[in-house]
Amino acid sequence: xxxxxxxxxxxxxxxxxxVDVMMILLVFFMVTSTYLDLxxxxxxxxxxxxxxxxxxxxxxxxxxITASGEARLRGQPxxxxxxxxxxxxxxxxRVLILPSGGANVQALVSAIETAxxxxxxxxxxxRLEAAE
Amino acid sequence: xxxxxxxxxxxxxxxxxxIDVIFFLLVFFMLVGRMDATAPFEVSPPVSAAGESLPKGGTTIxxxxxxxxxxxxxxxxxxxxLAHIADLLSKKPGLFVRINAHGEARLTNLLPLVTALExxxxxxxxxxxxxxxx
Numbered sequence: 001x002x003x004x005x006x007x008x009x010x011x012x013x014x015x016x017x018x019v020d021v022m023m024i025l026l027v028f029f030m031v032t033s034t035y036l037d038l039x040x041x042x043x044x045x046x047x048x049x050x051x052x053x054x055x056x057x058x059x060x061x062x063x064x065i066t067a068s069g070e071a072r073l074r075g076q077p078x079x080x081x082x083x084x085x086x087x088x089x090x091x092x093x094r095v096l097i098l099p100s101g102g103a104n105v106q107a108l109v110s111a112i113e114t115a116x117x118x119x120x121x122x123x124x125x126x127r128l129e130a131a132e
Numbered sequence: 133x134x135x136x137x138x139x140x141x142x143x144x145x146x147x148x149x150x151i152d153v154i155f156f157l158l159v160f161f162m163l164v165g166r167m168d169a170t171a172p173f174e175v176s177p178p179v180s181a182a183g184e185s186l187p188k189g190g191t192t193i194x195x196x197x198x199x200x201x202x203x204x205x206x207x208x209x210x211x212x213x214l215a216h217i218a219d220l221l222s223k224k225p226g227l228f229v230r231i232n233a234h235g236e237a238r239l240t241n242l243l244p245l246v247t248a249l250e251x252x253x254x255x256x257x258x259x260x261x262x263x264x265x266x
Contacts, residue, residue: 015147015148015151016147018151019147019150019151019154022151022154022155022158023154025158026154026157026158026161029158029161029162030161033161035164036262037262037263038177038186038260038261038262038263039180039183039184039185039186039260039261039262039263040183040184040185040186040187040230040258040259040260040261041180041182041183041184041258041259041261042184042256042257042258042259043231043246043257043258043259044246044249044250044254044255044256044257045255045256065239099239099243100239101238101239101240101243102238102239102240103238103239104235104236104237104238104239105178105195105233105234105235105236105237105238105239105242105259106178106179106235106236107239108178108239108242109178109179109180109182109235109259109261110178110180112180112182113180113181113182116182117182125243127243127244127246127247
């Protein structure tokens with residue numbers, strides 16, 4: 001005797017729960033994410049370590065940042081023009097930024113920005129030691 | 133004479149295209165967004181036009197306006213932070229550290245920290261800034 005297997009209907013997969021789950025995930029990512037456009041400024045770079053002092057030391061231009069956040073070059077308020085003209089007379093000069101500990105981060109970043117705009121290539125920030 | 137309107141079958145709406153669109157949106161938001169732990173205090177980075185693009189990955193140290201510190205979203209004291217960084221550094225020598233400092237934070241809370249990180253052996257430290265298009 002031959003038994004015939006009854007043909008079963010194909011199980012129907014409903015898409016609706018899948019769409020629901022995806023919709024919830026999408027809304028979750030849209031709501032929880034905050035999209036920030038951020039840049040960076042290098043503070044420590046591994047390749048700059050171990051640089052020996054050159055035999056012929058380059059002249060130094062010192063930019064001081066006061067506790068109130070004002071950047072000064074040779075006693076005058078720092079501008080991109082004043083630094084550019086100082087760099088034009090001393091092309092190999094390195095630019096050293098000496099910030100006061102009381103100044104804020106914005107003041108340092110603004111001074112670095114001005115120096116970069118003026119074309120300073122050899123730019124360094126004098127870092128303060130921690131009071132232990 | 134009475135005209136009999138032909139009954140039209142209801143149009144078949146396929147849900148597949150909707151799923152496709154939602155799936156693309158989902159993948160887009162997952163790829164574009166970078167999941168970063170946010171600091172337990174408010175941090176608005178300094179504004180500057182002289183920044184470079186921020187690379188992905190690494191560890192984030194947040195510095196609050198009053199000098200409070202956080203490592204990857206968890207508030208932490210400075211000695212514990214340095215110990216944690218030294219621990220991470222032993223596992224991953226080329227550790228990349230981002231410092232997300234508040235623009236109004238004093239430099240006494242930032243620069244000695246950078247020096248300490250450099251002494252600990254971190255070779256790549258960057259300061260996060262907000263780009264200024266002007």
